[in-house]
Structure formats: C-alpha cells, structure tokens
Amino acid sequence: CALTLHNYNTAVHLYVGSVLNACNLPQARHDIVVDIYERLPVPFGLVRFGVAPDHPEVKNVINTFTQTAHSERFYFHGNVNVGMDISVEELKEAYHAVVLSYGAEGNRSLAVSGEDLIGVFSARDFVGWYNGHPSNKELHPDLNCETVVILGQGNVALDIARVLLSPLDMLKKTDITQRALQTLAASRVRRVLMVGRRGPLQIAGTIKEVREMINLPGTKADLLPVDYDGIAEALNGRNAKEKVDRAHDKNIENGGWWTGSKQAMGIRFLRSPVKVLPGADGKRVAGIRLAVKKLEGSGEGAQAIPTGHTEDLECGMVICSIGYKSLPIDPAVPFDPRRAIVQNNLGRVQGTAGLYCSGWLKRGPTGVIATTMNDSFDTARIILNDLEAGTLDMSIHKPGAQDITALLKARGVREVSFSEWEKINSEEVRRGEALGKPREKLLDVEEMLAVAWS
Known part of the structure; x- marks a missing residue:
C-alpha cells in the first residue's frame, strides 16, 4: 500500500505495505494521503484468507479499513503485483517513502x-x-x-x-x-x-x-x-x-x-x-x-x-x-535469507533511506493479528518521527500514484479501485445470502476482474 502526504505546496508520497499502517497514518496527520497496492483484486490479505472462517469477530478490522478506504485521502490499487508489474525502485522514485508489508507467503x-x-x-x-x-x-x-x-x-x-x-x-x-x-x-x-x-x-x-x-x-x-x-x-x-x-x-x-x-x-x-x-x-x-x-x-x-x-x-x-517464511520481492531490497526477513532496524530498511517494512516481513512469522497490528503502529510512528526529524526530505517533488498509474497503463496493467472491489464484495454477499452464509467468495481472479469492471 502507499501513503501520500499532501499539503497545498508540497506533496510527500509514501508507499506503505500494511492495511493497519494505512489506517493509522492518515489519523495521525491530516496531510497524509494513502495509496495502497495489492497483488489481488481484493483487499484485506491475511484477514480474508488466513483467519479461520468460524472466527468472524477477528475480521472486524475490515470495518476500520473500509471506513478509511472511503476517505478522500485514500486510494486502493488492486491487481498490481509489486516486483513484477512495478519495481520497488520505481516506487521509490515516485514516493518519498515505501513501506513493505507483504507478509510471509513461503x-x-x-x-x-x-x-x-x-x-x-x-x-x-x-x-x-x-x-x-x-x-x-x-x-x-x-x-x-x-x-x-x-x-x-x-x-x-x-x-x-x-x-x-x-x-x-x-x-x-x-x-x-x-x-x-x-x-x-x-x-x-x-x-x-x-x-x-x-x-x-x-x-x-x-x-x-x-x-x-x-x-x-x-x-x-x-x-x-x-x-x-x-x-x-x-x-x-x-x-x-x-x-x-x-x-x-x-x-x-x-x-x-x-x-x-x-x-x-x-x-x-x-x-x-x-x-x-x-x-x-x-x-x-x-x-x-x-x-x-x-x-x-x-x-x-x-x-x-x-x-x-x-x-x-x-x-x-x-x-x-x-x-x-517471507520471500524476497525485489533485488533492490536487502534480504536476510537465513532469518527470511528484510534487513531492518526498527522497521527502517538497512542501507536505503525512505524504505520501511512492517509485520512478519520485518520481524519473522510470529504472533497473532493483534501482534502484527501493534507492530504496524510502531512502523507508522517511525515514519512520522522521520517526517518530523526531516529524514524524509519533503522539499523534493514526488509524483506518487500519478506516475505509477501511467507506468502500469503503459504495461497493460489495469488497476482495481476500492469502488470496483465493492462490486466484488456485493456479488460475494449476494451469493452467500442465497446459501445462508455471510458471503461466498469468488475463487478465480479473472471472474473477480470481470465483476469489478462490469
């Protein structure tokens, strides 16, 4: 996901890879705008695909994320595979800060x-x-x-x-x-x-x-x-x-x-x-x-x-x-293969200014959702501290999503917006109701895209 700080004179763009970072930062500063990039056409990651189906109460964080997503300072870019469709270096060129939080899929x-x-x-x-x-x-x-x-x-x-x-x-x-x-x-x-x-x-x-x-x-x-x-x-x-x-x-x-x-x-x-x-x-x-x-x-x-x-x-x-175990996403990101984490100090990726990490990618695959939630808040605080301390140079113009969207379009990659995800959500809920369930998830990416772009 990506965060953009914006005031009327300067745009400070941050790419962030955690739903919880995305929710926390706009609340902390009113000049922050969030761009979140997700490989699948649907949001919520581990909450959607990892939490046991008989634990619906654990999924309540989705409500907080959805409220944030409806803010005019938030943009969801689904169907974008960072590391393939777009590189981390290109994100760093477009954003003042990049936070990776893509978990542990190995x-x-x-x-x-x-x-x-x-x-x-x-x-x-x-x-x-x-x-x-x-x-x-x-x-x-x-x-x-x-x-x-x-x-x-x-x-x-x-x-x-x-x-x-x-x-x-x-x-x-x-x-x-x-x-x-x-x-x-x-x-x-x-x-x-x-x-x-x-x-x-x-x-x-x-x-x-x-x-x-x-x-x-x-x-x-x-x-x-x-x-x-x-x-x-x-x-x-x-x-x-x-x-x-x-x-x-x-x-x-x-x-x-x-x-x-x-x-x-x-x-x-x-x-x-x-x-x-x-x-x-x-x-x-x-x-x-x-x-x-x-x-x-x-x-x-x-x-x-x-x-x-x-x-x-x-x-x-x-x-x-x-x-x-986490897997490396891009050669530009220093990765510790033994510990299977991005090399970092308190969430600051080593050797590269403006690059951060959060969650299992930062500390290894331990803890429950609450642990990861608190960890993402810690990374968000680090970003805010670096903004206040001037470690992130706000004087340099960075175009943010404007350039990334243009690059993706030129490469034939069509994004899914949050409103388009809500079409998928409505269809899943409709199918679920017919079966007496909260939702029946779409399993095929092509079908998701067809519904999103209908």
Whole structure:
C-alpha cells in the first residue's frame, strides 16, 4: 500500500505495505494521503484468507479499513503485483517513502523424505483452500481417510484441526467456501493428531484456541496422561496451566475418552518427523515416522532431546504447520535469507533511506493479528518521527500514484479501485445470502476482474 502526504505546496508520497499502517497514518496527520497496492483484486490479505472462517469477530478490522478506504485521502490499487508489474525502485522514485508489508507467503520445509508424497500439504495451502485464496482453488485434498496428522501445535494447526472436525452445521454459517464444505461433507476423517516437538508447557497455541478445540461438540480428547506428569508442580498455579489442565482433566475424568463422541482430537508431545511413509503404491502418504524425545531441565525452559527411539503413526494425510517464511520481492531490497526477513532496524530498511517494512516481513512469522497490528503502529510512528526529524526530505517533488498509474497503463496493467472491489464484495454477499452464509467468495481472479469492471 502507499501513503501520500499532501499539503497545498508540497506533496510527500509514501508507499506503505500494511492495511493497519494505512489506517493509522492518515489519523495521525491530516496531510497524509494513502495509496495502497495489492497483488489481488481484493483487499484485506491475511484477514480474508488466513483467519479461520468460524472466527468472524477477528475480521472486524475490515470495518476500520473500509471506513478509511472511503476517505478522500485514500486510494486502493488492486491487481498490481509489486516486483513484477512495478519495481520497488520505481516506487521509490515516485514516493518519498515505501513501506513493505507483504507478509510471509513461503512455507518452511520439513526436510525429510516423503514430504512430496500425495496427501502431504502445507498449512498455508490448506488454509488457503478452505478460505478461498485464488492460488489454492485447484487444491483437492482427499479426505477419504480416518486419521490426519498435523505437524505443529500453533493456532493455525488448531484452526485446521477444528475445521476438519467441526459439525457441518457450524461451518455452513461461516464464509468457508462451498467447495470446501462439499469436500468436508464427504469427509471420512474421524481423528486428528497434532504433533509437537516440545512438551505441554511449550505448546504454541493460545489458551482460547486450545479451549475451543477441546470443547468442540462431538469430539473426544485423545491425550496421553503420561505427558502431564509433574505439570501441576511446574506451573505453581500460573495462567499457562489452563492450556493443558482443561484438556487433561476432561480426558482423565472420562477414563481417557469423552463418551458418546464419534471423533477424536489428539495431541502428541515430544515428537518430531523423521520420514513420511508411503503406501503400497509408493506415491501416497500412509503414515509418518516420528522421533521420540524427552525433556531435560524444568518448567518452560526445558529442552527436548532425542531418546533414540521412533514410532510410526498410520494416517492418510499430513499437514505441515511448522511455520512460514517471507520471500524476497525485489533485488533492490536487502534480504536476510537465513532469518527470511528484510534487513531492518526498527522497521527502517538497512542501507536505503525512505524504505520501511512492517509485520512478519520485518520481524519473522510470529504472533497473532493483534501482534502484527501493534507492530504496524510502531512502523507508522517511525515514519512520522522521520517526517518530523526531516529524514524524509519533503522539499523534493514526488509524483506518487500519478506516475505509477501511467507506468502500469503503459504495461497493460489495469488497476482495481476500492469502488470496483465493492462490486466484488456485493456479488460475494449476494451469493452467500442465497446459501445462508455471510458471503461466498469468488475463487478465480479473472471472474473477480470481470465483476469489478462490469
């Protein structure tokens, strides 16, 4: 996204890559005008394509963004691929400041044999499939299996487990895609196991997400009591106790199972993948081999070390939720391949004045939406500080979107405005209402463009 500062004598143009930066800066200074560039014809990024469909309250930030987008000091430029349609250097020529916040769209590799077998998916692709991301519209996960193993125990892993096991009537009321609903309706999955390399105290999922999973209707807890030995003593009544005790107590009080349940959600601690096991045809996943670990040390600082033992789990699908990584967008932007972030100091990109970054691209793929929100505010404050300090030279004329739009037009790239996005939005809401849902997302970019430009 791009920001433009404007007064009647001087135009100061800033390119910014975060919805939340875009909302914050115009509120902070009344001479700021925002241009936001987005690769897809639709806005909202992670909020639209990453947040679980049964968490509509998390998507309320869309309302704030929409209010800002209706301001006369804001311009949305959808269908523009920065790094391909336009370069970062060209943006820097047109704007006084550029802020990149395009997130982490790469997947971390398991680095084990068998991860390319049919039935092995990245969490990013699987989430994109049920949330309607155009790049995942051709994904066809085969849920004709009883057990799914998810590698990872963070909130994304919990979201996926919940979607796989949620009653269909619950999901029908959300904005999950109709394609995903049809696949889930035919699903034979009855057991989801979430595997993590550390112990209960180190589980990455938040208390809220764990509680939702444990309380899922019709689902029993599949836990190993031995995993919780000594937990009460280690916690000493601290809040982290909730993460494991609710699950542990219900599991034990029902003799290890929740009675009357037809499906199970399991958590396996102190395990890490060694190999994805193929079936008889050598092409499709049939199981996974895990290294068994043990904790050394005490409390949350305990370290998981190998025991030398392994165990095999049968499953028909493996979903890798072991983290994301940012990718370089342009050779002009200094990038740290080891940490997979843009090289920066507090959001100021190193070695290039007027270039900033925000979000996972700035600090790595950690935290929830609130974390990223606060981070974007920090970057916005850095920009404002640099404006006040004169680090950004406001005396130099920069044409902003005027030049970028001309370059894009010459290259045959047609932008999507916010009012044109609202046509897409109206069509999605209309289709959703016909199905009793908040919306039914368009999955194809060409169809989005046809609606936007109709």
